[in-house]
Amino acid sequence: MSDHAVDPATETFLAHRNLLFTVAYEMLGSAADAEDVLQETWLRWIKVDLGQVRDQRAYLVRITTRQSLNRLRTMKRRRETYVGQWLPEPLLTAPDVAEDVELAESMSMALMLVLETLSPTERAVFVLREAFDVSYDEIAAAIGKSPAAVRQIAHRARQHVDARRPRQPVSPSETRAALESLQRALHTRDLQGLLDVLAPEVVMVGDGGGVKKAALRPVMGAEKVVRMILGLVGKVEATITTEPTVVNGSPALALRLDGGIDGIVAIRVEQARITGLYYVRNPEKLTRLESETPLALR
Known part of the structure; x- marks a missing residue:
């Protein structure tokens, strides 16, 4: 047994850290705030009884979503006093990310700006469903609404975004x-x-x-x-x-x-x-x- 063995909670969190950061960043448009959300997610995760968790990845995404929603609501107020136009914080990404059309589009500055026009709940639903293919039931559990309500929100958010993003994907x-x-x-x-x-x-x-x-x-x-x-x-x-x-x-x-x-x-x-x-x-x-x-x- 290694002296540096990682406990199961930490191991699971680290295995999904990049996914959780991407979820938080797409919801917030700020890397600094996304890092804060990950810290809050970690503090809640280490208190969870892992024996009671059926799908650990889904559970971590759920915590991250809730923390991102809380922060998004406070950020909306912060944006009201921002001087001039607000743009998402740019992240240097590996060149191969550009070849993943789905990931690149979901992270693009143009789409992130469109997401700014959604309500916090609409943004959470759209990001989880469209970018991360999370089920309606899982999204419902994350945001505290019924699956039927989530389907309606997803439909409304998708219509809003589709009306404002480029018609054709660009290579x-x-x-x-x-x-x-x-x-x-x-x-x-x-x-x-x-x-x-x-x-x-x-x-x-x-x-x-x-x-x-x-x-x-x-x-x-x-x-x-x-x-x-x-x-x-x-x-x-x-x-x-x-x-x-x-x-x-x-x-x-x-x-x-x-x-x-x-x-x-x-x-x-x-x-x-x-x-x-x-x-x-x-x-x-x-x-x-x-x-x-x-x-x-x-």
Whole structure:
């Protein structure tokens, strides 16, 4: 017997930790809050009599869901005082996550923003059902509602999300191609190049958190977005570099000023053109970009 043997509760928790983090992050859009939820889940889990638990994974997901719901309700109030637009905290993810279309879509900045428009309960039901394929009975046990009520909530949430997300799935190669065009146009200050890669109805959302400069409201329309981008680039005296990265399972750009990370640009692509541009500059949200965050749907 090893002196370093792990007790069964810890072993089970660690085996499912990546899944539990992914559940909490998709519900909250914040890695820091997701980590807090995992801590609260762990404190409750070690008090459970494992002999009474039939499905330990499902039980852990249930605890994580409840803790995430509690936190989501307090975060809604916190968001009301947030300066400017709020974007999810970007996570550096392994390149192979981008090849898992289901995981990449569920983690994408575009979908996470749509989830922000759901009520906390709708978001929990949608995330558990659509991303993690949790049964209606299990979701009902997690959120304290009947399976019939959960089915209705799931249907309503799915309709809401489907009306707002891209019609066609976009491959990582299509996203990378659009990002490369954007990158080239930024480097050469190519006005026409920017207009070519941006859809006429493109929307740009910036998140500076009141710490870094960013538009306080979404910027709509290609010409306004180009003016905003060229204005930002033109005012910066430091050397700007852009490098490809993978954030939330999708190709993205990391912007650096004199070598230091200034922000992350994620995009939404439809029919080979950029319809959504998401620029996270809030320094508090740029702490998970040095090492990859492991994620899991199962």
